[in-house]
Amino acid sequence: MPHNFNLKPIKMATPIINRYSDEELEEFRVLIENKIADAKKAMEVYQEAYSGVGNDTTDTAPTFKNMEEGNQVLSKEENSRLAGRLDKYIANLEAALVRIENKTYGVDRMTGKLIPKERLRIVPHATLDVDSKIREKQK
Secondary structure: OOOOOOOOOOOOOOOOOOOOOHHHHHHHHHHHHHHHHHHHHHHHHHHHHHHOOOOOOOOOOHHHHHHHHHHHHHHHHHHHHHHHHHHHHHHHHHHHHHHHHOOOOOEOOOOOOEOOHHHHHHOOOOOOOHHHHHHHHHO
16 A cells, blocks of 8 residues: 655755855964974974984993983983974864865864854864863863
8 A cells, every 4th residue: 555655855954154264264274384384393303302412421420421311311201202292283283274175174063163263373273162172171
């Protein structure tokens, strides 16, 4: 027994997409590219410090030499840790550039609302506004 369904196409409203204008995205792109360049310069400094180029302890007393080597190990570990954090920061900034290309930059990933420009100028790789960030940390 055939069913007589009266199916009508549902008219969907076109979604309103919150996004920054192309001019605003360009402003953020320049900001982010400058931050990437600065971070890469800092990374070179950390890598130089980590590689141990520079001070030599060959002409020092054995006791002082041991203390100096211990200090260098701690310094190298700290530089390595800072370089790792900087590397992650650069990756986050590069991901923000991808979002700019996709025109999704500055959109809160939890709410779909625009992240305030003031926040993006301070944390240009942000994907959450402050309220969403607080809610996420509370989970």
